[in-house]
Amino acid sequence: SAVISQKPSRDICQRGTSLTIQCQVDSQVTMMFWYRQQPGQSLTLIATANQGSEATYESGFVIDKFPISRPNLTFSTLTVSNMSPEDSSIYLCSVGLQGWETQYFGPGTRLLVL
C-alpha cells in the first residue's frame, strides 16, 4: 500500500474564495485521482492527474472550477475555485498501485463553505 497525506484536513471558507488542497504520497506513483464525496453520498471522480500531462476531467467537472497540478510523481494539488455552499464536501485524493486497478485513498479534506 502507500501512505497518503492531505492538507488541510478540514477548513471553513467563505463563498467566493478558493482553497488549494495538497496530496502527498510516500512513493512515486503514475496515476493520482481526485474525488468528491458530498454529504451522505458516495464518491464521484473529479479528475485523473498524471505527471507531465494535463489532468483529465470527468463529465460535470471543469478545469476553471477545479484546477489541478501534478508537478512530480509524489505530489498533487486540487484547487476549488470561487466556492459556493454547494462545494461543501469531502475531497479525497487516491493513487493507483499495482497498475491502476487498485486505488488507495488519502484521509480526505473536509470543506465547509459558508
Next chain:
Amino acid sequence: GNSVTQMEGPVTLSEEAFLTINCTYTATGYPSLFWYVQYPGEGLQLLLKATKADDKGSNKGFEATYRKETTSFHLEKGSVQVSDSAVYFCALIMNTGFQKLVFGTGTRLLVSP
C-alpha cells in the same frame, strides 16, 4: 454502463452478530471488485478485493467471494464488533485499459454493544 448496487442501510446489529452486506454489479466484461470501508471522520480504506471469478477476498475477519453467475460480491463477517461501525462501499473497475472506479452508494453499519 457499469454500475454497483448495494443494500440500503443502515444495518443495525448487536455485537457478535453475523453480517452480510449485499452487493451486485452490472458490467460489460469481467471487472475487479473491491470493498472499501470509511470509519467516522476518516477517508476510505481498502478492505479487500477480488480480481476474477470465484476469488475470495478476506481481511480483518471480513470475506467476499466474486460470484460471476450471480454478479455478486457480498460482504460477510461472522462476528461483528462495535469497532466495525462504519460505511462500507462496494466498487468495481474494469480490467481492459484504463477505467475508473465505480462505487456503490455505501451501506452504513451500526454495531451496538
